[in-house]
Amino acid sequence: MTTTELSQQGREFFAGQFGQPPDGLWSAPGRVNLIGEHTDYNNGFVFPIAIEKRTVAAAGLRSDRRLRVASSSFPGMVEVSLDELDPDALQGWAAYPLGVAWAMAQAAGEKGIPGAQLAGVDLTLTSDVPAGAGLSSSAAVECAAALALNELWGLGLGREELARIGQLAENRVVGAPTGIMDQSASLLGEPDHGILLDCQSLRAESVPLGFAAAGLGLLVIDTRTSHSHADGGYASRRRSCEEGAKAMGVPSLRALGPGDLPRAAGVLDDETFRRVRHIVTENQRVLDTVAALQAEGPSAVGPFLNESHVSMRDDFEISTPELDLAVSAAQSLGALGARMTGGGFGGAAIALVRNGDAAGITEGLIREFARAGFTAPSIFPVSASAGARREE
Structure with missing residues (x-):
């Protein structure tokens, strides 16, 4: 519309x-x-x-x-x-x-x-x-x-x-x-x-993206599994981050970098460490994504999207089977990169795709969701507006 x-x-x-x-x-x-x-x-x-x-x-x-x-x-x-x-x-x-x-x-x-x-x-x-x-x-x-x-x-x-x-x-x-x-x-x-x-x-x-000029676009894969930020999972993750920062003696996890992770592994319990590791590495991925975009162009963004999803799935544990399928299927169907987006526990994934591949990736995703017995996703392109x- x-x-x-x-x-x-x-x-x-x-x-x-x-x-x-x-x-x-x-x-x-x-x-x-x-x-x-x-x-x-x-x-x-x-x-x-x-x-x-x-x-x-x-x-x-x-x-x-x-x-x-x-x-x-x-x-x-x-x-x-x-x-x-x-x-x-x-x-x-x-x-x-x-x-x-x-x-x-x-x-x-x-x-x-x-x-x-x-x-x-x-x-x-x-x-x-x-x-x-x-x-x-x-x-x-x-x-x-x-x-x-x-x-x-x-x-x-x-x-x-x-x-x-x-x-x-x-x-x-x-x-x-x-x-x-x-x-x-x-x-x-x-x-x-x-x-x-x-x-x-x-x-x-x-920051200029240049997706259209490069023949690239973003697909949103709405899994139709809804979430609510007012629910407990989001608050639990935030609490873990605050506890991790306190244990590490910093005002927020922003103060930590990848070099602090070995010390964090010795200070924190396993779950809190993994929550902290996601935040620390995700902060670095944001900076690396922008640097790669500016130096190499938009196709260089893909690997960082993939790494981000693994971190959210394994360390922050906010993905779902539907989101994991959306990401893995999009990757196997030719997406340059894919990740869940948003607060997690449902919602949507995004895939960076070549415009010429979008229709085939969309058809393949619908097929894979049906094969898994999941509700059919809503898939649509978006652009920065x-x-x-x-x-x-």
Whole structure:
């Protein structure tokens, strides 16, 4: 679906819900993380892209203090007063946009804008970012809502601040202990560029990819096994990383390099060591991937994707049989590299392929999933696209 078509749907959905046109439309993309998994909350490096699949927020100011939100993906409307916006009471899909509203109100207070000056808002969400596939549908919602509220409330917050607001909403309100990568990718993405993000300094560098010029593309292999970052596996991995950093006497695993791993093996128990080894080696893979991309071109990225998947499968233990099949089958069918992407425990894998091989690899993957008795995957190409923006 084109963004124009999605925007038209969003405009019509808003009018159907609230009986009048919105004041504006804002959209934000999902993301694919090329490499750098679970490194963001360890103050490490990540290298994501924004993708063309987006969430559109249609919004309009009200004359009172009510917030009303509706989603074309879920039944019903949720309504709450700004004066009663309690982060501990927000639940379900509405916790994402209303969590952003709560976090934005906090930010407004820090800028000296009293919360009582903020007007109510009607807001609807329309999206073609697959939910639960590891493509950060949640960050797309958060960033579209944040962009809309930032403009409607006249807060003048920069994109780095909006990324932190989205992360705060996800951590504090939704209860998912994620890092800042997803919101940063959604807000900062550029066509045909990856975003090299240092999650310690929050310095972001836009890096040309050159995939199209090289005749390469990315396939997303959505295994249709959903995950949730609010579930225990993600929190357990984060806790292991924090315990490993504490045992090694460093503020975060960012402070460790490959040369520290022999000492870590003697200090940590086996499971914690493997969790730490993944983060340390994955940080290095991000830097090596960008260096290889710039020195040798995009085809050099493939081996790092393969190594990343092995590390996530064996050391961080966040893969699944469906994801492992997607990766191994794509590799055997001719992909230059493949890995699971996202938080793990389900979701999607990505494969870097020659454009001429994409159709055959897609057919082969569907065949291999059927042979294994798995649900047929959803497979589609993605390309690096623009970040969040006002549509009209």
